[in-house]
Amino acid sequence: MQLRPVSGLPEIRPGDDLASLLAERIDPGPDSVLCLASTVLSKAEGRFAALEEFPAGPRAREIAARLEERTGEEKDPRFAQAVLEESTELLMESPFLLTETRFGHICVNAGIDRSNTGGEDLLLLPKHPSESAARLSEALSVPVIVTDTCGRPFRHGQRGVAIGWAGMPASRDWRGEHDRDGRELGVTVENVIDELAAAANLVAGEGDGGVPAVLVEGFEFGGMAGSDEHFREVEDDYVRQALRGWSHE
């Protein structure tokens, strides 16, 4: 398996034809997957925003005041308002805002970016990453994964994850497979879109030297194509249930 950064993409602006810009720069084969940083999609889709578009309501002011108190840092209640408007559920409000976005992704600050914003205050995540991925996947004839980077419990640092995908299922399914001793495997469902996003992040880099698109070549399902399940439902997510019943002071 090989990963190549897609070089030479210009700075993306609202309305840019991403599909054409990418088509000129990649030559995908049958086992290729294109991983694309969500920031690039957001920019093409014009998801820039100014803080003044989010006049803070009482809930946002309360959240910002509590965060200020807890962290000792100045917090703009309009930013809290933006996070609330991008989210369907607030899972933690201190010492940072952990929410579920409208498309099911759980992350800090609803994934709203305050760097890489092209001079604007904010860059919001794409509205429907998997729908955007589907349009690109069709135009480019290659599976597309929309990536983001985020932190996680138990383990330090951030890593690449998939927040949208099209043209391939989310997982490989090893159920029914056996080990060398003939026993059924303990590992059953492998989330390959997250693994591909993590792999792509290793070659994408960050900052002004970063490359927002990576072509993976030689990834094979090997007959193990699985389901499209990616974001957990709360019934199936015990950690999320625990967070619902807890507040950190």
Next chain:
Amino acid sequence: MQLRPVSGLPEIRPGDDLASLLAERIDPGPDSVLCLASTVLSKAEGRFAALEEFPAGPRAREIAARLEERTGEEKDPRFAQAVLEESTELLMESPFLLTETRFGHICVNAGIDRSNTGGEDLLLLPKHPSESAARLSEALSVPVIVTDTCGRPFRHGQRGVAIGWAGMPASRDWRGEHDRDGRELGVTVENVIDELAAAANLVAGEGDGGVPAVLVEGFEFGGMAGSDEHFREVEDDYVRQALRGWSHE
């Protein structure tokens, strides 16, 4: 960046000289990293165990009884005992056992494997994965990551993670880097050993066709070598704090 499965490894048995077996099959360059499935290390280190080695105490019997009640499946209290003995903290005991292993990794059932056990009941995780990685790394002159697969909150399926590493730091550190607009980056610390483990899992596969070692070539720190922090401390882990105060019924 390129990932190649290391083919032709025999079934590993206790006492096998893994370093020699691997040295014959890889030719690492300056930007290579060797990812090795923990099962292989466990086997070489003789971490097989029989259930009868874990006579269940009252805590293990209580846990198994509750799990049986909740899941409707038969649970061997000796297995619960093995999990407890491999762990320093029990974070969840229903509907599955989530614990911290003695070396700081949080996972289900302390990572004890009931498949791929070479005819024995259980295969325990390596005792000190980073120490094992250090011995191999020195012998092979290449950074080594010991991998496992596990599930996680919020997202379906399992993915490869690092449980031990040597010869390289755990992270790339982008602090101080700037975006194209000159603003400081929101993403700061990238956990590259987990990303490499995830990438390796994509080519390693599972089951009797799986390959337990993968050589990554062309991974570069690019001057961004970061800290060795990997497993979070509880003070820094709000999800873990939430789990401590919660029980799922």
